[in-house]
Amino acid sequence: MASTASRWLRPEVYPLFAATGVAVGICAFSLVRHICINPEVRVNKEGRAAGVLENFSEGERYAEHSLRKFVRNKAPEIMPSVNAFFTNPK
Template sequence: MSGVAAKTWREIWIRPEVYPIVAAIGGAVSLCTFFCARQISSSPGFRVWKDGRAHEGIPEEKFRVKEGVNWREHFVRRAMRDTKPAIFPGLNDAMTSPK
């Protein structure tokens, strides 16, 4: 038991083989936090105050429609619109092009 007491907390718990797990969990928590914050702060379907919920249903006002379009057409969607949906487009082109 004396060998365990001689080790510090860092020697026991901070190991290089744990870094990928910490990175994966940290990334997942970050994405979840971003998604939840985005939903709560700027989603057109989420209203905190009662006056915002009073006229919910089918959005007939033009500003509600514009709000929904702005929500859907965010920066990432606009940036990726002209990109081919492929993980390795160069490899796909090389494998499918006629020789």
């Protein structure tokens, strides 16, 4: 046990733990989002018995979330000032 702990709990391994933690966090967020608020997923028995619902407003609310509304009219650039500097010479 001591050799395993000394092998994996070194400062060089911390970035690996951080990257794995971020990936697990993103997966957990996606899973919870889809299970809890996706209109096509029904967890309880009554919801599954309802069959296919034609509820387009709920589906549109799910698809058009606040992040998508925020970036809709933005330019698809990561660093617009750097792009403008190199594309518009003086």
